[in-house]
Amino acid sequence: KQEVTQIPAALSVPEGENLVLNCSFTDSAIYNLQWFRQDPGKGLTSLLLIQSSQREQTSGRLNASLDKSSGRSTLYIAASQPGDSATYLCAVRHPGGFKTIFGAGTRLFVKA
Amino acid sequence: GAGVSQSPRYKVAKRGQDVALRCDPISGHVSLFWYQQALGQGPEFLTYFQNEAQLDKSGLPSDRFFAERPEGSVSTLKIQRTQQEDSAVYLCASSYGTGTIGNTIYFGEGSWLTVV
Numbered sequence: 154k155q156e157v158t159q160i161p162a163a164l165s166v167p168e169g170e171n172l173v174l175n176c177s178f179t180d181s182a183i184y185n186l187q188w189f190r191q192d193p194g195k196g197l198t199s200l201l202l203i204q205s206s207q208r209e210q211t212s213g214r215l216n217a218s219l220d221k222s223s224g225r226s227t228l229y230i231a232a233s234q235p236g237d238s239a240t241y242l243c244a245v246r247h248p249g250g251f252k253t254i255f256g257a258g259t260r261l262f263v264k265a
Numbered sequence: 266g267a268g269v270s271q272s273p274r275y276k277v278a279k280r281g282q283d284v285a286l287r288c289d290p291i292s293g294h295v296s297l298f299w300y301q302q303a304l305g306q307g308p309e310f311l312t313y314f315q316n317e318a319q320l321d322k323s324g325l326p327s328d329r330f331f332a333e334r335p336e337g338s339v340s341t342l343k344i345q346r347t348q349q350e351d352s353a354v355y356l357c358a359s360s361y362g363t364g365t366i367g368n369t370i371y372f373g374e375g376s377w378l379t380v381v
Contacts, residue, residue, distance in 0.1 A: 157307070187370065196269070196356060196372035197308070242307050251321045253298070253370060255307030 155180045157245060159256035166233055167264050174228040174259045176243035181221045183245045188217050188228050191240045191258065200241075201228070233263045267291075269373035271357050277379045278347045286342045286376040288357030295363055297340050298370065299332055300356040308356055314340060315363055347380045354378070 156179045166172050176186070185204045189197040201210045201217040203226070209218040216229040226243055240258040270289040278284050290297050295316055300308035301324075310324040316337035325332070329348075334340040344351055354375040362368040 189372075194374075196374040197358075199369045199371065202369050244307070251296075251298070251313035252310040252324070254310070257305070257307045 155183075155245060155247065155254045157243060157254055157256035159241075159243060159259050161259060162257070163260040163262075165262045165264065168233060168235060170233050170263075171229070171231050172233055172261070174230070174241050174243075174261070176226040176228070176256055178224045178226075178245050178254075180247070181224050182247060183221065184248045184250075185246050186217075186219055186226050187244050187246075187253070188215075188226075189242045189244065191242060193239075197242065230261075233261075235263045235265045237261060238263050269357055269359055269371055271355075271373040271376050273376060274374065275377045275379075277381060280349060280380055281346050282380075283343065283345045284347055284378060286344075286355050286357075286378070288340045288342070288373060290338065290340070290357070290359030291361075291371055292338075294359035294361055294371075296360045296368075296370075297334055298358040298360075299340070299342050300358065301326075302354045302356055302375070304353075311342070311355075344378075347378075349380050352378055352380045 160175045187202045188200045203219045214231040242258040244253045244255040272287045297314040299311040302308040312332045313321040314334040329345045331343045356375045358370045358372045360368040360370045
């Protein structure tokens with residue numbers, strides 16, 4: 154059974170700092186991995202989608218990497234801003250399956 | 266529409282009451298998912314539709330939960346005889362492709378259900 158773990162559970166950083174959020178998964182036979190952002194009381198917003206054949210994806214100040222063999226992904230946020238404060242979730246999908254399995258998320262607070 | 270729309274946004278139900286939660290996916294999206302999210306947790310998969318066909322309902326927690334998408338667009342999640350443990354946010358999501366293809370998934374803002 155696939156399990157997705159995110160560390161740390163919560164993180165507080167000063168504005169401008171670069172930071173890394175970690176995601177690990179127990180079954181490496183994934184189809185893709187997706188990073189989401191969730192603001193309080195809101196739904197999830199997709200940030201980056203990495204297919205299993207890819208090593209990383211970039212969007213603006215965000216960079217996500219994927220190492221299937223070790224069951225790990227990282228989300229790198231450069232020059233953090235207070236507006237980046239949210240919960241970040243990673244999720245994996247398996248080939249031939251419909252479920253997307255989520256981690257519990259990392260709550261990020263960027264202090265001005 | 267521009268995004269996935271869910272209604273009601275907030276629902277308070279008395280224990281034992283039936284509730285119906287509506288999801289209006291992005292126009293043209295084939296796949297539709299329902300998730301349940303407890304406070305402080307990631308979403309948990311409930312069920313998946315490809316057009317009007319419910320291809321996976323393995324995440325529905327009990328036979329009190331029922332979902333339908335009769336015309337392949339709007340979907341309704343129905344919970345019968347609500348219990349306190351049903352209190353959660355119910356998220357609907359859609360994607361353009363079929364469920365086995367790695368398309369980006371777009372989520373609605375959720376329906377917050379509180380059972381008292």
